[in-house]
Amino acid sequence: LMSNIFVLGKLHARVTGLFDFGRNQKDLNYLPLTVSQIHNSYKNLGLDVLEVDGLLELTERFCKNKMKRT
Incomplete structure (x- = not known):
């Protein structure tokens, strides 16, 4: 369940980042x-990151690993 919530959060963040690009206001953002x-x-x-055990740590670990690769 936690991994599904995490993937949903990532997907939502990516889609949100497309709005300015779709309006031709910004370039497409390829950054992590x-x-x-x-x-x-x-x-x-409508999710509270503290209510799902381990979600905060998973999110921080993912972002930290992505920054190391760039």
Whole structure:
């Protein structure tokens, strides 16, 4: 369940990032997602990151690993 919520948060963050691109206001952003972007997506989806055990740690670990690769 936690991994599905995490993937949903990532997907929501990516889709949210497409709105300015779709309006031709910004270039497409290929940068890795940040913890803040994913947390905002959780909030917009009505999820509390602290209510799902391990979700905060999973999100931070994912973003930290992505930043190392770039």
